[in-house]
Amino acid sequence: MFLDPHHLSALSAILRHGSFDAAAAELAVTPSAISQRIKALEDRIGASLIHRGTPCTGTPAGLRIARYAEDVGLLEAQLARELALETDPGSARVRIAVPADVLATWFVDAMAQVPNMLFDLVIDDQDHSADWLKRGEVSAAVTVGGHPVTGCNVTALGVLRYLPTASPAFIDTWFKDGVTEGTLGKAPCLVFNQKDGLQKAWLSQYIAPHLSPPFHFLPSSHGFVDAAIAGLGWGMNPAALAQDALDQGLLRPIAANAPLDISLSWQVGRVLAPALKPLTNAVQRAAKQVLLPPSAN
Numbered sequence: 001m002f003l004d005p006h007h008l009s010a011l012s013a014i015l016r017h018g019s020f021d022a023a024a025a026e027l028a029v030t031p032s033a034i035s036q037r038i039k040a041l042e043d044r045i046g047a048s049l050i051h052r053g054t055p056c057t058g059t060p061a062g063l064r065i066a067r068y069a070e071d072v073g074l075l076e077a078q079l080a081r082e083l084a085l086e087t088d089p090g091s092a093r094v095r096i097a098v099p100a101d102v103l104a105t106w107f108v109d110a111m112a113q114v115p116n117m118l119f120d121l122v123i124d125d126q127d128h129s130a131d132w133l134k135r136g137e138v139s140a141a142v143t144v145g146g147h148p149v150t151g152c153n154v155t156a157l158g159v160l161r162y163l164p165t166a167s168p169a170f171i172d173t174w175f176k177d178g179v180t181e182g183t184l185g186k187a188p189c190l191v192f193n194q195k196d197g198l199q200k201a202w203l204s205q206y207i208a209p210h211l212s213p214p215f216h217f218l219p220s221s222h223g224f225v226d227a228a229i230a231g232l233g234w235g236m237n238p239a240a241l242a243q244d245a246l247d248q249g250l251l252r253p254i255a256a257n258a259p260l261d262i263s264l265s266w267q268v269g270r271v272l273a274p275a276l277k278p279l280t281n282a283v284q285r286a287a288k289q290v291l292l293p294p295s296a297n
Helices: 005-017 020-027 031-045 060-083 100-112 129-134 168-174 198-206 221-229 239-247 277-290
Strands: 092-099 117-124 140-144 152-166 189-191 215-217 235-238 260-269
Touching (some): 005 020, 005 060, 020 031, 031 060, 060 092, 100 221, 100 235, 100 239, 100 277, 117 129, 129 140, 152 168, 152 198, 152 239, 152 277, 189 198, 189 221, 189 235, 221 235, 221 239, 235 239, 260 277
Parallel strands (some): 092 140
Antiparallel strands (some): 152 235, 152 260
16 A cells, blocks of 8 residues: 555654644645645545544554654665665654653663654653554564564663662651561552552562552652652662762662662564664663663573
């Protein structure tokens, strides 16, 4: 099936900006022209592609076709570079699923090493980033473990170490009788969101598998550290993110020598792997600066 590239660019621009008017401004055409392109594409596909609203969002079919358009752009940019068809082939766009803690600790450094690429990041819990690849909604992802998603190449990146941390005052208040099943069952903890299983994983590994302490929801990596410093609760913070606070005595581990090590991998759709090779190299370099070697887990 041939899909008109002008129609595809209109769809991608609408989903990127959330409106027909903004898409028209980006593509230097009228909003009417954008509407006509989308109508023609929907007629071609035989399905609605956009939920009209504020902002406009994609239907499942619309999101899949927009992903296809971005993949084509990546492959075209690679071909232009390899054949030297253009001295400046322009910036290709790539959609990636990245855990929030990965973004907060090292992934921005990888992005900065690939200046000719535009990024559309999907932020999700690390245990669920692979789901975006399975659904075909992203071209690459940082995932937990090394189990490959069908159709993807997998590169082991290393281990992101988490430490159970809290403020000294919180530890003195809640754990004056020690870090035990009893005290941990009462002390408030910090949880990133409903998908975050790090605190329970640590409790299961070191204390008790079925504890359900009271908790705060706090969906921000940096806010997680700040909340721990403020004494709201204890939580699993990436060692790289909490190190300054630990060095300054603002945070302390609630238990010595009790890290939680999470192995991370980089997964890329196999068809796009050659086009994304510069990004893969950058991801490996940036990860190496922060993560522990894979064998450390």
